[in-house]
Amino acid sequence: MTSSIDNTAAAAAKARENVIIFDTTMRDGEQSPGASMSLDEKLELAKILEEMGVDVIEAGFPIASNGDFEAVREIAKIVKTSTIAGLCRAHQVDIDRCAEALKPAARGRIHVVIATSDLHMKHKLQMEPEQVLETITRSVAHARNLRDDVEWSAEDATRSDRQFLRRAVEAAIRAGATTINLPDTVGYTYPSEYADLFGWMTQNVEGADRVIFSTHCHNDLGLAVANSLAGVQGGARQVECAINGLGERAGNAALEEIVMALKVRADRLPFQTRIDSTHITRASRYVSAITGFAVQYNKAIVGKNAFAHESGIHQDGMLKNRETYEIMTPESVGQAPSTLVMGKHSGSHAFRAKLKDLGYELGQNALKEAFGRFKDLADRKKHVYDDDIIALVDDALARGGERIRVTHLRVIAGTEGQSADLTLEIDGIEKKATSTGDGPVDAVFNAIREIVPHEAALRLFQVHAVTEGTDAQAQVSVRLEEDGRIATGQAADTDTMTASAKAYVNALNNLMARKQKSAPEPLVAGQF
Ligand code: KIV
Ligand code: ZN
Numbered sequence: 001m002t003s004s005i006d007n008t009a010a011a012a013a014k015a016r017e018n019v020i021i022f023d024t025t026m027r028d029g030e031q032s033p034g035a036s037m038s039l040d041e042k043l044e045l046a047k048i049l050e051e052m053g054v055d056v057i058e059a060g061f062p063i064a065s066n067g068d069f070e071a072v073r074e075i076a077k078i079v080k081t082s083t084i085a086g087l088c089r090a091h092q093v094d095i096d097r098c099a100e101a102l103k104p105a106a107r108g109r110i111h112v113v114i115a116t117s118d119l120h121m122k123h124k125l126q127m128e129p130e131q132v133l134e135t136i137t138r139s140v141a142h143a144r145n146l147r148d149d150v151e152w153s154a155e156d157a158t159r160s161d162r163q164f165l166r167r168a169v170e171a172a173i174r175a176g177a178t179t180i181n182l183p184d185t186v187g188y189t190y191p192s193e194y195a196d197l198f199g200w201m202t203q204n205v206e207g208a209d210r211v212i213f214s215t216h217c218h219n220d221l222g223l224a225v226a227n228s229l230a231g232v233q234g235g236a237r238q239v240e241c242a243i244n245g246l247g248e249r250a251g252n253a254a255l256e257e258i259v260m261a262l263k264v265r266a267d268r269l270p271f272q273t274r275i276d277s278t279h280i281t282r283a284s285r286y287v288s289a290i291t292g293f294a295v296q297y298n299k300a301i302v303g304k305n306a307f308a309h310e311s312g313i314h315q316d317g318m319l320k321n322r323e324t325y326e327i328m329t330p331e332s333v334g335q336a337p338s339t340l341v342m343g344k345h346s347g348s349h350a351f352r353a354k355l356k357d358l359g360y361e362l363g364q365n366a367l368k369e370a371f372g373r374f375k376d377l378a379d380r381k382k383h384v385y386d387d388d389i390i391a392l393v394d395d396a397l398a399r400g401g402e403r404i405r406v407t408h409l410r411v412i413a414g415t416e417g418q419s420a421d422l423t424l425e426i427d428g429i430e431k432k433a434t435s436t437g438d439g440p441v442d443a444v445f446n447a448i449r450e451i452v453p454h455e456a457a458l459r460l461f462q463v464h465a466v467t468e469g470t471d472a473q474a475q476v477s478v479r480l481e482e483d484g485r486i487a488t489g490q491a492a493d494t495d496t497m498t499a500s501a502k503a504y505v506n507a508l509n510n511l512m513a514r515k516q517k518s519a520p521e522p523l524v525a526g527q528f
Helices: 004-015 025-029 039-052 066-078 092-102 118-125 129-146 162-174 191-204 224-234 255-264 277-291 312-320 348-357 364-380 386-399 440-451 496-515
Strands: 020-023 056-060 083-089 108-115 150-155 179-184 212-217 238-241 404-412 419-426 429-436 457-465 474-482 485-493
Touching: 020 212, 020 255, 025 039, 025 056, 025 277, 039 056, 039 066, 039 277, 056 066, 066 083, 066 092, 083 092, 092 108, 092 129, 108 118, 108 129, 118 129, 129 150, 129 162, 150 162, 162 179, 162 191, 179 191, 179 224, 179 238, 191 212, 191 224, 212 224, 224 238, 224 255, 238 255, 255 277, 277 386, 348 364, 348 386, 364 386, 386 485, 404 440, 404 496, 419 440, 419 496, 429 440, 440 496, 457 496, 474 496, 485 496
Parallel strands: 020 056, 020 238, 056 083, 083 108, 108 150, 150 179, 179 212, 212 238
Antiparallel strands: 404 419, 419 429, 457 474, 474 485
């Protein structure tokens, strides 16, 4: 006979199940306008996600472009412990291309999606519901012939008729799907409604016990994280999310918020993830640096102010006991308390230790380059703050592998007019121009356009001071758009004009890289 204590222990152990973390920063995240990533950046991000313990990395949408195909294939070659997923529509050609890209993967997943709401079936797919069911059966069975791990997603699940959705899910399970994803594609659902959907599906779907149910929530009403957690409460055991909440429109559920909510409130949701949360800050900074999407100061978990205590009462409480105002430590998300003060006498070992504290691990060459830039900055600036070092490293990361580089800039500004003398190095060859403009930044950008003629329109020019003081570095973001392609560039420098020139050139490099990816089958973002 088992004692009641044993029973309680067994029940608790059973309840402490795992939640699978599925990261879609490189797929849904990259679908957000302007958030393009190069192949090298994706490879680096994949390594960070794997080290962090992400279970499934959705590396791209192989049919969408050669670039996406290559990204999925190259990531599949290097990642060993995480599963690599590729997205495809319910077409044989999509699925074949995805399977091809996943060939090198130790663990690969084909992710098939088709819409199930009346609205999407009628207007977008222009298919009858019965045709959609047949397509699900055919496409999932085809995918399952190519890979054992097949996820099926019901796009717009939260606005789908529940009885029809049940039939669709059952068709997918019968055809061999191993994960069933019920996305809140348009960020419309409500926590109690989403929890109920999973509760109902796990109870009513035939074969529900053979699959893992998954959430995928968009943040249009700011409810993506709350909805995802409610989905877990309802029975989902996989959460799809993205670093910094990157994703279509208002974004996806933020990975860092999901992971920390499950960790900090394990008393309410007794589920574990495999994530080592101390890697969160590093991942967040890296994604912000390569996409040029700044993280808002008050963003939960990874915002600059997430652990800052300004008011006297709070500071007093913190000094007496950190738990008065801190529900988790900065260290638990990879923000080590800063102990090292950096200045022009700091050596490379101290610099490397500081970078580690800040969540960066650079290779030998990148470290050497960053250290040289740090020394230059320390010569120009009295105090080098952590934020200066972050801006400097992000700047170097953004510039890796550029074909065009700014080598010289001289700007004349003031009441008598503005002009810029600029030298760019293009594939190793120097080219010069002198231009005037309506203001010094305009003069600099005109000079760039003279040297590299292009049609791209400037969609964003944003400057912010990294720290306080008149010697602060300026961090500049530039967004360019050409033929529907959007690329972002970033740069930081104590000289605002130099930062502006470098940010523009960075965006131009990214745009050229994007242009090189030709799409075998044109695809509108978000159209499955
Ligand atoms: O939002 C959505 O429905 C998606 C699917 C492809 C999973 O991104
Ligand atoms: Zn999505």
